[in-house]
Amino acid sequence: xxxxRVASRRTAxxxxxxxxxxxxxxxxxxxxxxxxxISLELPPGSPLSRAALAEQFGVSSTPIRDAxxxxxEEGLVDVFPQYATVVSRVDVRLAQQAHxxxxxxxxxxxxxxAISHDAAVAAHLNRTIALQQxxxxxxxxxxxxxxxxxxxxxLYAASDKQDIWVLVKSRSGHxxxxxxxxxxxxxxxxxxxxxxxxxxxxxxAGEPDEAQKYLRTHLSGTLSELAQIRARHPEYLSD
Numbered sequence: 001x002x003x004x005r006v007a008s009r010r011t012a013x014x015x016x017x018x019x020x021x022x023x024x025x026x027x028x029x030x031x032x033x034x035x036x037x038i039s040l041e042l043p044p045g046s047p048l049s050r051a052a053l054a055e056q057f058g059v060s061s062t063p064i065r066d067a068x069x070x071x072x073e074e075g076l077v078d079v080f081p082q083y084a085t086v087v088s089r090v091d092v093r094l095a096q097q098a099h100x101x102x103x104x105x106x107x108x109x110x111x112x113x114a115i116s117h118d119a120a121v122a123a124h125l126n127r128t129i130a131l132q133q134x135x136x137x138x139x140x141x142x143x144x145x146x147x148x149x150x151x152x153x154x155l156y157a158a159s160d161k162q163d164i165w166v167l168v169k170s171r172s173g174h175x176x177x178x179x180x181x182x183x184x185x186x187x188x189x190x191x192x193x194x195x196x197x198x199x200x201x202x203x204x205a206g207e208p209d210e211a212q213k214y215l216r217t218h219l220s221g222t223l224s225e226l227a228q229i230r231a232r233h234p235e236y237l238s239d
Contacts, residue, residue, distance in 0.1 A: 019059065025059045027067075029053070033071060034074070034076065037071070037076050038145075038177055038180060042087050048086065049085075050065065050085070074173050075091060089235075089238040092237060105164060106219070107212050110211040113158055114203045121158045124158070128196075131147045132189075132193050145180065149169075151196055178223070192218070195214055195215075196218070198214040
């Protein structure tokens, strides 16, 4: 029987597929590899061969090189010149910094949304929450995480801060991987759904202090369990 790392690598290879020829190749390669790293389909330590990736994606080495450079900029891969490129371990310090940035921004966003008291925003958020509930019930963690990101993206969009969401997302690779490691814990998905409901309710009810309180609790959940995550996955984390 294959080890979990080997099995994950084989799954990753099957998942790459071909690209949309109507779009530039490098951004697509970046998006797919980043998604596989965040979901742990490509776990820390996984080697990324430029030649193998070029063959699997059906592209030249140039878009592969450009995608790997972007992943390196986000700290998601380690490049050893003339030797290898591997998926990086989860950097706890960078995860903590991303949490600080995201919390600072989103506290102001949910406060402003609650002050504006827009029922349509709350209704939009609740539709995404309903999808999350379905994915949680089905145990589909990847779709659950996608819906979780969509919930937060909607907060930024509703406050006309989409460009800031792009920035925050680009800094969130390490905290997102910690969240993915934490997500299978009993009750974690249900806690996320409950927090989202409370945030949406406070926004719809025009309660800015409550919205901030629930958001702060929501975003702090994973880092508060860091010791337990480290104990379960010591090979994935670095200080």
